[in-house]
Amino acid sequence: MTMTEDRSARRLQATGTENALELRGISKLFGALRALEGIDLTVRPGERRAVLGSNGAGKTTLFNCITGDFLPTTGTIRFFGEDVTAFPAHERIRRGLRRTYQISLLFTGLSVIDNIYIACRGVSRGRFSFIRPRRDDALMASAETLVRVVHLEDLKDTLVSSLSYGQQRQLEIAMALAGAPRFILFDEPAAGLSPTERSELVEILLGLPSHMGYIIIEHDMDVALRVADFVTMMHNGRIFKEGKPAEIEEDPEVQTLYLGGGDDA
Amino acid sequence: MRDWARAHPIWTGIAALLVLILLYLILAVWPEWIDSILRSKKIFLSALFNGITLGGLYFLVASGFTLIFGLMRNVNLAHGSLYLMGGYIGYYVSYTTGYWLLAFPIAFVVVGFVGVLLQFFVFRRMEGEDLRQTLVTIGISIVIADLLLWVVGGDFYVITPPDWLSGPLETGIITSQRVRSSGEVTNFYLSYPMVRIVIFCASVVIGVGMWLLLNRTRIGMLIRAGVDDRDMLSATGARIQLVFAGVFAFGAGLAGMAGVVGGTFQSVAPGEDIRFLLASLVVVIVGGMGSIPGAALGALLIGLAEQIGSIYFPTYAVVLTFLIMVGVLAFRPQGLLGRT
Amino acid sequence: MAMSDFQSSIDASIARNRGRRPWIERVPPAYWVLAILLLVMPGFASNFVLYQIFGWTFILGIIASSLMFLAGYGGMVSLAQMTFAGVAGYMVAIFGDSAIDTISQGWPWYITIPLALLVAVLFATIVGWLAVRTAGIYTIMITLAVAAAFFYFARQNYEVFNGFTGFQSVSPPQLFGVDWQDAVPFYYLTLFWAVAAYFSVLYLSRAPFGLALQGVRDNPRRMGALGYNVTAHRVAAYSFSAILAGIGGILLAWQSGQISPGTVSIQPSIDILVIAVVGGIRHPIGAFIGAFLYVLLKTFAVDVLISLGLDGDRFNLLIGMGFLLVVFFSPDGLLGLWEKAKDRSRRDPLTGRPRE
Numbered sequence: 019m020t021m022t023e024d025r026s027a028r029r030l031q032a033t034g035t036e037n038a039l040e041l042r043g044i045s046k047l048f049g050a051l052r053a054l055e056g057i058d059l060t061v062r063p064g065e066r067r068a069v070l071g072s073n074g075a076g077k078t079t080l081f082n083c084i085t086g087d088f089l090p091t092t093g094t095i096r097f098f099g100e101d102v103t104a105f106p107a108h109e110r111i112r113r114g115l116r117r118t119y120q121i122s123l124l125f126t127g128l129s130v131i132d133n134i135y136i137a138c139r140g141v142s143r144g145r146f147s148f149i150r151p152r153r154d155d156a157l158m159a160s161a162e163t164l165v166r167v168v169h170l171e172d173l174k175d176t177l178v179s180s181l182s183y184g185q186q187r188q189l190e191i192a193m194a195l196a197g198a199p200r201f202i203l204f205d206e207p208a209a210g211l212s213p214t215e216r217s218e219l220v221e222i223l224l225g226l227p228s229h230m231g232y233i234i235i236e237h238d239m240d241v242a243l244r245v246a247d248f249v250t251m252m253h254n255g256r257i258f259k260e261g262k263p264a265e266i267e268e269d270p271e272v273q274t275l276y277l278g279g280g281d282d283a
Numbered sequence: 284m285r286d287w288a289r290a291h292p293i294w295t296g297i298a299a300l301l302v303l304i305l306l307y308l309i310l311a312v313w314p315e316w317i318d319s320i321l322r323s324k325k326i327f328l329s330a331l332f333n334g335i336t337l338g339g340l341y342f343l344v345a346s347g348f349t350l351i352f353g354l355m356r357n358v359n360l361a362h363g364s365l366y367l368m369g370g371y372i373g374y375y376v377s378y379t380t381g382y383w384l385l386a387f388p389i390a391f392v393v394v395g396f397v398g399v400l401l402q403f404f405v406f407r408r409m410e411g412e413d414l415r416q417t418l419v420t421i422g423i424s425i426v427i428a429d430l431l432l433w434v435v436g437g438d439f440y441v442i443t444p445p446d447w448l449s450g451p452l453e454t455g456i457i458t459s460q461r462v463r464s465s466g467e468v469t470n471f472y473l474s475y476p477m478v479r480i481v482i483f484c485a486s487v488v489i490g491v492g493m494w495l496l497l498n499r500t501r502i503g504m505l506i507r508a509g510v511d512d513r514d515m516l517s518a519t520g521a522r523i524q525l526v527f528a529g530v531f532a533f534g535a536g537l538a539g540m541a542g543v544v545g546g547t548f549q550s551v552a553p554g555e556d557i558r559f560l561l562a563s564l565v566v567v568i569v570g571g572m573g574s575i576p577g578a579a580l581g582a583l584l585i586g587l588a589e590q591i592g593s594i595y596f597p598t599y600a601v602v603l604t605f606l607i608m609v610g611v612l613a614f615r616p617q618g619l620l621g622r623t
Numbered sequence: 624m625a626m627s628d629f630q631s632s633i634d635a636s637i638a639r640n641r642g643r644r645p646w647i648e649r650v651p652p653a654y655w656v657l658a659i660l661l662l663v664m665p666g667f668a669s670n671f672v673l674y675q676i677f678g679w680t681f682i683l684g685i686i687a688s689s690l691m692f693l694a695g696y697g698g699m700v701s702l703a704q705m706t707f708a709g710v711a712g713y714m715v716a717i718f719g720d721s722a723i724d725t726i727s728q729g730w731p732w733y734i735t736i737p738l739a740l741l742v743a744v745l746f747a748t749i750v751g752w753l754a755v756r757t758a759g760i761y762t763i764m765i766t767l768a769v770a771a772a773f774f775y776f777a778r779q780n781y782e783v784f785n786g787f788t789g790f791q792s793v794s795p796p797q798l799f800g801v802d803w804q805d806a807v808p809f810y811y812l813t814l815f816w817a818v819a820a821y822f823s824v825l826y827l828s829r830a831p832f833g834l835a836l837q838g839v840r841d842n843p844r845r846m847g848a849l850g851y852n853v854t855a856h857r858v859a860a861y862s863f864s865a866i867l868a869g870i871g872g873i874l875l876a877w878q879s880g881q882i883s884p885g886t887v888s889i890q891p892s893i894d895i896l897v898i899a900v901v902g903g904i905r906h907p908i909g910a911f912i913g914a915f916l917y918v919l920l921k922t923f924a925v926d927v928l929i930s931l932g933l934d935g936d937r938f939n940l941l942i943g944m945g946f947l948l949v950v951f952f953s954p955d956g957l958l959g960l961w962e963k964a965k966d967r968s969r970r971d972p973l974t975g976r977p978r979e
Contacts, residue, residue: 085848106854107847116848123845125838136838139831140849147831193849358760360767413760414700418900418950421893425943433937557889561771564764572761598779605772609753612765616756 036099038063038201038231039084044093046079046255053079054090055255063098063200066223067233068242068263071252077235078120080252081203085117086110098200112141114200118190118207120235126179130170133178134161134192141197160196168192168222184215191222202232208241220244243267312460322594328456328473330594331587336479338586339486340548343541344559345566345578346493347534353573354506354530356413357406360420363560364427365535369394369542370551371431374440377543383445386543391536398535402528424556432553442546448478482544489537490579497575506530565604569611571621580619661814670806676922678809678878680915681817685871687899687910689864692824695904696833697860698840701754703766705895706773707747707865708872709887714739715873716790716882717783723790726783732796736873743869744862751861755854770892778884789883793876804877813874817911820867824907827863836860897946903958912957920945 037060044057054076061067069077083090086107095103102110125133138157165174168188178186187207194202204223208216216238223234223245236242242249243263251259251272259272266272308317309331313324348362372393373386401423409415443449451474461469497503505526542551545559562585567573570581585604592600611619665673690704719735721727730738754765777784795803795812803812827833836856838846843853876882885891894917902913924938953959 087844087848106852107844108850108852111848111850119845119848123842123848125841125845136834137849139835140846140851197850356760358764360763412954414763415950415954417700417760417763418896419947421896422943422947422950425893425939426947429937429939429943433940557771561768564768568761568764568768598781599776601772601775601779605768605776608765608768612753612756 036063037061037096038065038098039233040096041084042094042096044080044083044090044095046076046083046088047091052255054083057093057255057257059250059257061201061231061233063231064229065231066245066247067231068246068249069233069235069252070237070239070242070249070266074254075252076255077252078205079255081117081205081233081235084110084203085115108140114198115203116194116196116199116201117203118187118194118205120205120209124178124186124189124193127177129175129177130181130189131158131161131165131174133189134164134196137161137193137196138164164192164195167195167225169218184211187211187215187219188222191219195226199230202230204232204234204236206235206237208236208238216241239267309456312457325471325473326594329475330591332475332479334587334590335583336483336548336586337590338583339483340541340544340582341562341566341586342490342579342582343486343544344538345563345570345582346490346575347537347541348563349567349570349573349575349578350493350506351531351534352567355406355527357402357531358413358417358420359401359406359534360417360560361401361424361427362420362535362538362563363556363558364424364431365394365397365538366542366545366559367431367551367553367556368397368427369539370442370546370555371435371440371542372539373543373546374442374551377442383442383448383547386442387540390539390543394539394542395532395536397539398531399528401535402531406531407524407527424560428553428556437553439550439552440546441550442543444478444547448481450477451475452477452480478547482547486544490575493575502526502529565608567618568608569618571618574618574620577618577620665807665810673810674806674878676918678806678813678874680911680918681813682871682874682878682914683895683898683917684817684911684914685813685820685874686868687895687902687914688820688824688907689867689871690895690899691902691904691907691910692827692867693860693864694899695906696828696836696840697857699754699857699860700763700896701766701861701864702763702892702896703747703750703754703769703773704864704868705892706770706887707743707750707868708875709773709777709882710746711739711743711865711869711872712793712876712882712886713777713784713790714742715876716793720792720794721790722792723785726785727790732798739873740866740869743872744865747865747868748858748862751858754861755857767889767892770887771889774884774888777887784884787884789881789886790876791881793881795877804880809878813878816870816874820870821907821911824867832856832859894942897942899956901946901949901956903956905955906958909956909958916957917942 039059039061041057041059044054044059045052046054057076057080059080069080071077082088084095086102086105086109089104093103094101097110097113097115100113102113125136128136135158138161142157162171162174165171168191170185170188170192173181173185178189181189187210191204191207194204207223208219211219220241223232226232234242234245243266246263249261249263249266250257251266259266259269261269308324309328318324344362344366347365348359351357351359351362369390372390376386376389377383401420405419405423406416409419454473454475456473457470460471463469495503497507541559545551545555566578566581566585568581569584570577570579584607588603588607589600592603596603615621664677668677686704686708689707690701693704694700715735716723717726718728718730718738719732720729728735750766750769753769754762757765777789778787780786795809797803801808803809828837835846835851838849839851839853839856846856847853875886879886898913898917899910900913901916902911903909920941921938924941928937928941949956953963955962
């Protein structure tokens with residue numbers, strides 16, 4: 019435990035003056051439905067944050083606003099000091115933001131390595147290249163590296179459609195790691211995984227380079243508290259509590275709402 | 284409406300100003316300088332009225348198209364063929380029976396029935412396959428066009444309105460004044476074809492009726508709920524297929540009736556199907572897909588653009604219509620009154 | 624039309640491109656037979672067959688393959704491809720030579736042809752930018768409106784487009800002392816460009832741009848989250864398709880020796896869609912199969928109809944019914960039927976399992 023704390027302290031010290039992510043007054047309306055209301059959130063570079071909350075608390079909507087899948091109704095989003103509120107998704111991605119999806123959005127007709135290759139290509143130059151890549155393409159090399167990071171090297175030429183669910187989740191993570199991400203949003207990466215796969219996931223997350231911050235949405239408290247430095251609790255589109263994993267775990271309100279209640283993980 | 288005005292004070296101001304200018308142009312006796320810009324009040328007014336009445340016709344065609352799209356997401360590119368069919372039926376009925384008015388219900392019913400057939404045999408079989416439906420309706424429109432050409436031939440047919448509608452109507456609007464040397468003032472009044480005015484009023488009535496039906500009745504509520512959320516509609520236990528077939532019949536029937544109107548205004552001939560299909564497309568793209576008020580606004584704009592354009596810049600009238608569409612797509616891709 | 628994930632149509636993805644045999648060994652024998660047949664065709668075919676049947680097939684195939692590229696790889700069904708072709712055809716007549724020497728500038732071919740293609744590409748880029756602002760089925764409506772607007776404009780504008788009559792005596796340059804409007808040279812000219820269009824579409828489908836475009840077709844949101852500019856890819860697809868369509872349009876103007884509003888009216892625009900869909904939009908060969916069928920029908924249907932005791936004018940009925948049948952029963956066009964048949968022949972008729 020002390021070692022983990024030590025590590026996170028070092029990571030947090032190694033910050034610049036700018037926050038990795040800064041949300042101010044983010045609200046999102048779907049018709050009359052308030053999915054998010056007045057969200058303020060600050061994440062420092064290298065910080066690892068867990069966002070917890072019941073279904074419908076607005077966690078995925080928050081991710082969608084941060085990545086630009088849709089625009090927030092009000093509020094501003096700054097990414098490493100830059101106001102990206104009105105940026106389209108791909109511009110944010112090119113600035114080093116990445117995400118994974120709750121439901122796998124993979125190219126099922128392509129092999130594992132090709133999926134990662136497409137992800138690498140997306141954040142490189144030559145996206146519009148009309149020329150086919152050569153065999154010793156540099157991007158192919160980085161795709162090969164990524165496939166090892168998520169322990170899928172034995173399956174790299176397998177079609178994604180024949181991967182197991184857990185392997186698809188790992189591939190999702192590899193695609194988010196393509197290029198040089200500065201900050202990643204993980205949307206329930208552990209959902210539906212077996213205990214072994216979960217510990218493998220924790221291992222992957224803890225093994226990420228220390229400058230790489232992330233936010234993880236997770237139902238599994240166990241996973242969330244192990245991989246996060248800081249926890250944000252959401253309920254009905256609002257943030258209602260923030261704190262260190264230990265504080266959250268011991269908070270009576272949180273316990274009645276989530277930990278004691280139906281364990282839906 | 285009031286909320287909108289409060290939220291957009293500048294646009295409201297501009298709209299009010301435009302209405303005032305328009306009223307002035309219609310009611311006042313023009314000074315020389317306006318005459319010199321707009322040629323003459325008579326030309327301007329008849330272009331304006333022609334544009335508005337043409338807009339009424341476009342509305343009849345496009346409202347069916349937009350209703351069907353809004354509810355069922357079916358893009359019926361055979362809509363123009365339904366219009367043409369209605370025109371020929373109208374001609375046949377009014378020619379053989381001698382009753383012009385009889386042409387409307389018959390065209391409505393027959394073309395509405397064709398619409399039900401389309402819904403039953405085409406759209407219901409390809410639920411959710413947008414592209415395939417669209418391609419099939421293109422095929423159907425090719426086939427119908429050729430069948431009609433085969434049966435009726437390539438001639439122009441003009442449906443003649445009954446006597447009580449065929450004369451001009453003296454409006455109270457002064458087009459010009461002549462001042463004699465004696466100081467006596469003679470007013471010249473605008474006269475306008477009676478039939479156009481009556482038909483325009485009828486299309487306004489139909490439009491308002493549709494709006495009331497959609498907004499004030501239970502079935503209208505069902506349809507609107509379906510436009511907003513199709514899953515919800517089936518969840519309410521409504522007999523969704525019946526509603527779909529009904530809306531399709533109604534939309535197609537409107538196109539058929541519009542064919543009779545078009546045949547009276549202008550003429551029925553091969554090629555009109557594509558012309559009115561295009562008009563409907565542009566109208567709903569401009570007004571917003573699936574919105575009845577949008578179709579009304581779009582139809583008015585396009586009708587006016589076409590008629591005023593053809594008087595003041597005849598070569599580029601089509602381009603004017605097209606530019607309106609481009610402008611709307613560029614700045615408001617969902618259409619003027621469309622929802623995002 | 625099932626536009627599912629990256630399909631077997633892109634069977635050769637990047638991974639499979641690695642560890643390849645020399646290309647010459649990978650060409651299936653059927654390709655060799657076809658290539659030789661097409662090359663020696665002028666030896667035995669009549670000028671009419673070369674010029675009217677094959678020349679026209681190749682031209683329509685090139686234009687239809689531009690639609691196949693947009694629709695098959697980009698998921699955008701455009702009815703404006705004939706318009707892009709027509710723009711290029713008009714530009715060649717306007718900047719180059721025609722019977723209307725008050726308008727035609729008479730510039731040399733090495734300026735007019737690139738310029739014509741450039742104008743077509745610019746036009747298509749603007750149209751594409753407008754069309755991709757809305758998604759899905761709107762595309763077909765917007766492009767149809769564009770096609771109609773251009774037709775009416777060309778018909779009414781006499782200063783530049785010479786209105787209803789258009790331009791006559793549009794002919795290819797006398798390059799290398801060859802009259803390219805003669806049947807045999809024209810056959811080889813169109814064959815060359817058809818082959819070029821075919822292979823460029825195939826090649827591009829596996830280049831980064833083509834792969835990204837197919838990714839955008841299947842999953843635009845995901846592609847955005849991977850850093851791809853979805854809109855830019857779609858617009859660029861329009862621009863590229865206009866190069867193909869433009870080449871087809873220039874050849875078409877030369878083949879018929881004229882360009883007029885009739886070339887770009889609604890009917891031919893829809894015909895291009897019919898050709899591409901009937902052939903099959905999953906592979907560029909579909910465009911050429913569709914074009915060949917269309918040309919055969921257009922040339923001989925009148926005789927067939929009359930011999931069947933029907934009115935010779937009912938050509939459109941035939942086209943429409945054929946189109947309907949294909950869309951109803953085989954959304955993937957004739958290619959789809961062919962693949963199904965191949966698939967069935969590979970299966971054991973009793974067990975339904977694939978044969979060894």
